[in-house]
Amino acid sequence: MIKAILVINNHGKPRLLKFYQHYSEEMQQQIVRETFQLVSKRDDNVCNFLEGGTLIDGNDYRLIYRHYATLYFIFCVDSSESELGILDLIQVFVETLDRCFENVCELDLIFHVDRVHHILGEIVMGGMVLETNMNEILQRIQEQDKIQKQEAGITAAPARAVSAVKNMNISQQLKDIKLPDLPSLSNLKNAF
Amino acid sequence: MATAVELAIEKIDEYKSKIGRTLGTPMRLRDLIRQVRAARTMAEERAVVDKESANIRESFRDDDSPWKCRNIAKLLYIHMLGYPAHFGQMECMKLVAHSRFTDKRIGYLGAMLLLDERSEVHLLVTNSLKNDLTCSTQFVSGLALCTLGSICSAEMCRDLANEVEKIIKQNNAYLKKKAALCAFRIVRKVPELMEVFIPCTRSLLGEKNHGVLMGATTLVTEMCERSPDVLNHFKKLVPNLVRILKNLLMSGYSPEHDVTGISDPFLQVKILRLLRVLGKDDVRVTEEMNDILAQVATNTETAKNVGNAILYETVLTIMEIKSESGLRILAVNILGRFLLNTDKNIRYVALNTLLKTVHVDYQAVQRHRNVVVECLKDPDISIRKRAMELCFALMNKTNIVMMTKEVLIFLETADAEFKSECASRMYIATERYSPNHEWHLNTMITVLRSAGKYVPDEVVSCMIQLISANEQIQSYAVSQLFHAAQRDAINAQPLLQVAFWTIGEFGDLLLQPTDVDSTPISENDVISVFEAVLPSALTSLITKCYGVTALAKLVTRFHSSVDRIQALVKMNQAHIQLELQQRSVEFNVILNLENLRDGLLERMPVITHNSLNAAVTSIDNDCSPDNNVTNGELLGDLSISTSKQEGLLLDDDVSVSSNKAIFDIFDSRPIPSNDPIFDTPQANQSQYRPVIPINAKGVEVQIQVVESWVNDEARLKMTAYNYTPRTLYNFNFLAAVTKAFVISLEPSSSPNIEPNEHATQFMTITRKAPNSVARMRTQISYILDGTEQTGQGQVDEFPGL
Numbered sequence: 004m005i006k007a008i009l010v011i012n013n014h015g016k017p018r019l020l021k022f023y024q025h026y027s028e029e030m031q032q033q034i035v036r037e038t039f040q041l042v043s044k045r046d047d048n049v050c051n052f053l054e055g056g057t058l059i060d061g062n063d064y065r066l067i068y069r070h071y072a073t074l075y076f077i078f079c080v081d082s083s084e085s086e087l088g089i090l091d092l093i094q095v096f097v098e099t100l101d102r103c104f105e106n107v108c109e110l111d112l113i114f115h116v117d118r119v120h121h122i123l124g125e126i127v128m129g130g131m132v133l134e135t136n137m138n139e140i141l142q143r144i145q146e147q148d149k150i151q152k153q154e155a156g157i158t159a160a161p162a163r164a165v166s167a168v169k170n171m172n173i174s175q176q177l178k179d180i181k182l183p184d185l186p187s188l189s190n191l192k193n194a195f
Numbered sequence: 196m197a198t199a200v201e202l203a204i205e206k207i208d209e210y211k212s213k214i215g216r217t218l219g220t221p222m223r224l225r226d227l228i229r230q231v232r233a234a235r236t237m238a239e240e241r242a243v244v245d246k247e248s249a250n251i252r253e254s255f256r257d258d259d260s261p262w263k264c265r266n267i268a269k270l271l272y273i274h275m276l277g278y279p280a281h282f283g284q285m286e287c288m289k290l291v292a293h294s295r296f297t298d299k300r301i302g303y304l305g306a307m308l309l310l311d312e313r314s315e316v317h318l319l320v321t322n323s324l325k326n327d328l329t330c331s332t333q334f335v336s337g338l339a340l341c342t343l344g345s346i347c348s349a350e351m352c353r354d355l356a357n358e359v360e361k362i363i364k365q366n367n368a369y370l371k372k373k374a375a376l377c378a379f380r381i382v383r384k385v386p387e388l389m390e391v392f393i394p395c396t397r398s399l400l401g402e403k404n405h406g407v408l409m410g411a412t413t414l415v416t417e418m419c420e421r422s423p424d425v426l427n428h429f430k431k432l433v434p435n436l437v438r439i440l441k442n443l444l445m446s447g448y449s450p451e452h453d454v455t456g457i458s459d460p461f462l463q464v465k466i467l468r469l470l471r472v473l474g475k476d477d478v479r480v481t482e483e484m485n486d487i488l489a490q491v492a493t494n495t496e497t498a499k500n501v502g503n504a505i506l507y508e509t510v511l512t513i514m515e516i517k518s519e520s521g522l523r524i525l526a527v528n529i530l531g532r533f534l535l536n537t538d539k540n541i542r543y544v545a546l547n548t549l550l551k552t553v554h555v556d557y558q559a560v561q562r563h564r565n566v567v568v569e570c571l572k573d574p575d576i577s578i579r580k581r582a583m584e585l586c587f588a589l590m591n592k593t594n595i596v597m598m599t600k601e602v603l604i605f606l607e608t609a610d611a612e613f614k615s616e617c618a619s620r621m622y623i624a625t626e627r628y629s630p631n632h633e634w635h636l637n638t639m640i641t642v643l644r645s646a647g648k649y650v651p652d653e654v655v656s657c658m659i660q661l662i663s664a665n666e667q668i669q670s671y672a673v674s675q676l677f678h679a680a681q682r683d684a685i686n687a688q689p690l691l692q693v694a695f696w697t698i699g700e701f702g703d704l705l706l707q708p709t710d711v712d713s714t715p716i717s718e719n720d721v722i723s724v725f726e727a728v729l730p731s732a733l734t735s736l737i738t739k740c741y742g743v744t745a746l747a748k749l750v751t752r753f754h755s756s757v758d759r760i761q762a763l764v765k766m767n768q769a770h771i772q773l774e775l776q777q778r779s780v781e782f783n784v785i786l787n788l789e790n791l792r793d794g795l796l797e798r799m800p801v802i803t804h805n806s807l808n809a810a811v812t813s814i815d816n817d818c819s820p821d822n823n824v825t826n827g828e829l830l831g832d833l834s835i836s837t838s839k840q841e842g843l844l845l846d847d848d849v850s851v852s853s854n855k856a857i858f859d860i861f862d863s864r865p866i867p868s869n870d871p872i873f874d875t876p877q878a879n880q881s882q883y884r885p886v887i888p889i890n891a892k893g894v895e896v897q898i899q900v901v902e903s904w905v906n907d908e909a910r911l912k913m914t915a916y917n918y919t920p921r922t923l924y925n926f927n928f929l930a931a932v933t934k935a936f937v938i939s940l941e942p943s944s945s946p947n948i949e950p951n952e953h954a955t956q957f958m959t960i961t962r963k964a965p966n967s968v969a970r971m972r973t974q975i976s977y978i979l980d981g982t983e984q985t986g987q988g989q990v991d992e993f994p995g996l
Contacts, residue, residue: 028279029277090504134406
């Protein structure tokens with residue numbers, strides 16, 4: 004069973020946390036920190052499996068991760084999962100993200116965490132692999148987004164009116180300009 | 196200038212938030228994220244988050260705020276950063292109750308992330324889920340199923356199991372696969388609900404959709420692992436599974452499920468796993484799957500990771516269900532190929548699998564020993580760790596010398612976390628398999644030096660026990676350890692401790708010339724080592740304590756340097772640590788009592804037990820007595836009787852005749868006294884050291900060789916000591932030996948043993964094959980306080996035989 008799926012950037016900032024077992028908020032953050040420490044000190048040319056995390060359920064617990072550009076995708080699994088299988092699953096997840104966001108980069112994940120959660124929800128459910136067929140996943144996500152768009156059409160008018168006021172926010176626009184341009188996940192397509 | 200701009204910005208911010216408030220518009224998620232990202236310190240970030248949390252909390256009071264979705268989305272972001280967000284739970288539930296899909300989607304997402312199983316809002320969730328599960332929009336039901344799969348509590352499972360079962364029966368693949376996984380979670384949480392799902396699961400496996408098949412396989416695997424009855428029930432499905440697998444294998448290219456040329460590897464892996472569960476310990480079922488396993492193993496393309504994932508799972512299945520030997524050879528060969536693969540991941544899983552299969556097929560794994568040893572040098576820590584474990588699993592009498600060399604090289608440069616484990620495992624391995632004591636000792640000294648301060652304490656005590664219990668190596672040990680201590684040993688405190696203890700006990704042997712061409716050691720040399728080490732600030736307290744005790748003992752063994760020794764003993768009389776101070780003060784007094792000190796500082800009695808002995812027997816798979824065996828079983832196994840005529844055979848996995856040559860080398864006869872290294876006063880040759888197979892619950896059994904082989908017969912004496920405060924009644928001793936021997940027991944001296952008394956019993960062993968090593972399994976039974984007690988033990992070699 005998959006115990007948790009973490010996406011952490013190169014500086015240890017969480018970009019997606021999904022736990023399939025309940026942990027308190029503090030515990031979750033502790034797991035993130037510990038996992039990042041374990042993963043970040045590894046070279047890129049070593050294997051993608053790691054033991055030694057202590058926080059989730061003691062012994063029966065392995066980290067399987069892939070490192071793409073600025074992000075670590077880390078799956079915490081128990082011994083009932085095939086290590087190589089999970090590696091492929093990470094690939095499916097990332098490729099799906101890539102197709103949803105068109106050249107996904109860290110900023111996409113930062114500003115659309117909810118969307119990433121929805122996508123993940125179509126791939127993994129309750130700690131078990133749900134669907135791995137990428138076309139099916141994408142189609143379902145698009146169908147659901149479409150419903151949301153239709154609903155937004157009816158009720159979005161007042162929200163739009165207000166957002167005009169928001170444009171006075173000069174400080175925010177200044178900051179927008181400064182936003183770093185993160186490299187996209189360039190090695191994504193040929194990583195298989 | 197800069198401050199002016201900042202001031203202006205702050206002003207505008209203020210106005211903005213005022214206008215925003217009056218219009219009732221909360222900050223957008225995007226803006227919150229930007230603010231958080233712009234924060235330069237943790238304190239700044241916290242301030243931003245706290246402020247926004249307060250705003251969100253306030254807006255939750257307003258029940259018809261149109262910004263609920265936005266607020267929850269912000270809250271989820273705050274939650275991810277690790278700030279408290281539980282106050283949003285109730286709001287999520289309100290959103291879920293709305294009819295809009297957008298609201299439900301974010302509401303359920305919030306529920307999945309924020310709710311926990313103990314939450315008091317669970318009743319609300321259960322009601323919403325119940326409504327939504329039956330909703331006609333498939334995506335709403337899908338969301339509900341997904342949420343249920345994430346946060347189901349036991350009560351929720353009971354309330355909603357039937358709804359889930361209904362969905363499984365519906366004809367919608369998108370919901371079916373989700374419902375199957377929901378059922379998996381429910382069964383895991385509340386196993387008795389399994390019955391609800393058994394009937395509908397069978398039909399699931401007939402589906403075409405791969406997602407549904409995968410969910411179904413997961414569910415069946417879980418149910419089979421939980422209940423043996425269900426396992427038997429689903430064994431009928433093996434032909435179906437085999438067919439699915441065959442279709443996947445033969446279907447060729449199907450764009451839908453293709454992953455780099457292989458048809459749905461995920462499903463294949465799941466099915467192979469289920470086959471493993473179904474085929475375990477069942478010859479008939481195993482038979483049914485042999486063919487397909489062979490096909491998968493030979494037809495899978497291995498150029499890509501996906502192919503290897505399938506092969507890996509196939510190998511695991513073949514090894515675990517104990518397939519026919521041809522298939523097993525194929526599997527081990529695949530692992531051999533894996534080991535040579537350039538991809539580190541593949542090498543890692545190969546080592547992992549070998550470790551799992553070493554118990555199934557020891558010989559087959561042995562064949563890959565050289566590659567495994569090579570992996571000790573891998574730069575990857577995960578691979579090194581696995582390789583080390585595997586190395587210790589593969590060590591045996593024939594290869595220990597060769598493998599130890601490599602392990603020692605590994606130990607030299609290993610990380611701290613490995614050193615400690617490696618040291619204690621080395622001790623256990625050398626204790627079991629060493630060709631001789633001398634080698635054992637040398638190896639362990641090297642281990643102590645390489646592992647330095649990481650050597651666990653029990654290894655120190657075991658080393659001391661080893662030296663104490665083996666008289667013939669004491670002289671050799673003391674000189675080796677002295678030289679080791681003389682070299683740079685300050686970094687290896689445990690080594691110093693062993694060395695100090697040994698020098699203290701056997702200092703007199705140190706001064707006797709051991710070898711013709713070695714330079715003799717003088718008292719001066721020995722004291723110099725103490726003088727160098729003891730005052731050093733780098734020496735640990737424990738080592739100093741060992742040192743002071745050793746010095747005190749040396750006073751009675753050395754003659755010319757008593758004054759120097761006493762000065763060293765006295766040195767710590769004002770030490771800050773009581774333990775050391777006490778030793779220093781008390782030994783100083785004792786050393787002045789000339790008539791008493793020789794008696795007090797005699798050699799320590801032989802230590803017969805050590806803390807790792809227990810570990811040694813437990814890893815000894817092939818001959819360790821199973822502690823759970825009932826009395827009857829053991830008797831059946833050993834066919835023991837007390838009658839004199841009947842010889843007893845011990846079922847032994849190790850074939851004595853085929854290993855004869857090996858055992859020859861390890862024959863542990865007392866070394867002849869003309870050997871220069873062991874030129875120590877041997878204890879009376881006819882008086883062999885007793886072995887203690889059983890020492891438990893206050894009852895100790897010793898067995899001693901009385902007469903060694905004469906006309907292939909040897910006589911042994913068993914002595915049982917009662918250290919309990921009560922009398923042992925009906926004491927009965929049973930013994931069995933390996934097939935190459937016949938044993939006969941004489942009657943015991945008395946059936947009852949008083950407290951602090953003992954009983955004796957003689958036995959005769961007849962040897963049928965020359966040069967075999969006598970090994971014995973023993974069992975005792977007695978009645979203490981009206982209840983029957985038993986004990987078991989084993990002797991792997993007798994001193995004197």
